[in-house]
Amino acid sequence: MERSEIFDKIQEILVDALAVDDDEVTNEATLIGDLGAESIDILDISFKLEQEFGFKIAQGELFPEGITQDPEYVEDGKVTPKGLALLKERVPHFNFAQLEADPSVENVAKIFTVDALVTFCDQKLQAA
């Protein structure tokens, strides 16, 4: 499936799950910041992606859980190199450039973009 086709399906899902307009769902839009997603929406979006694309999503596979609350991976409000390595392993669909430049913990949510979601689905579909 082409990325543009995946994007169209994801756009429809986000409009439905987050009650946003089509034009708000751009590749660069962040789910939590720009589109107003809350933690429960991540579960909702996971369910909708599973239904749409027919793959299974394990808990924490789409968005990292527990890492940013763990003192082993966050120090003084910044993700440690160990935390960053773990994030890369757990959520490889994220674009880490921004977080590498500024590892502030609030930037973890900022790199969860629509584009990352498209990459996630693309990788899952290719692995199937």
Added chain:
Amino acid sequence: MRWMWIDRIVELMPKERMVAVKQISMAEEHLHDHFPSTDTRRAIPVMPMSLIVEGMAQTAGVLVGHAEGFKEKVVLAKVSKAQLTRDATPGCTLRYTATIEQFTSAGASTKGIVELIEPTAAGESTPEVIGHIDLLFSHLDQNMGGVEYPKDNFVFSESFKTLMQTSGIEANF
């Protein structure tokens, strides 16, 4: 019994679907305020739609909780869809059918149909579909933030056990 908006479970297919009913009675106090008479019109006692959503949430919530033996604290996280097309008045029966759409360790999504059954001289009317309510439930202890809650399952209280017992369903939790 507190805050129970279903009277009886009439069908339970574990991990799949549950049907529950609620009889609407004029004795329910909230109907006197929803809506009271004014200078220009008589009272209009109708079941508040928010409580119909709660009735579906209890039906679907019990279904989801039952799937894991009531070990999880199942909480309503999101009303994905709620459409109701007709008022439900005293004397009528609401029939809630909840179906599990997806179920994971983190929670579940359900689809629901609300039907209205009216009393008639010949008995009960054929159930009429008056709404669709789709919900999302979270298993509280599996929350993304890692927040810890008391061990005791405060969601499925004594009232739910009573409901299950009076519906003829085992409630050993």
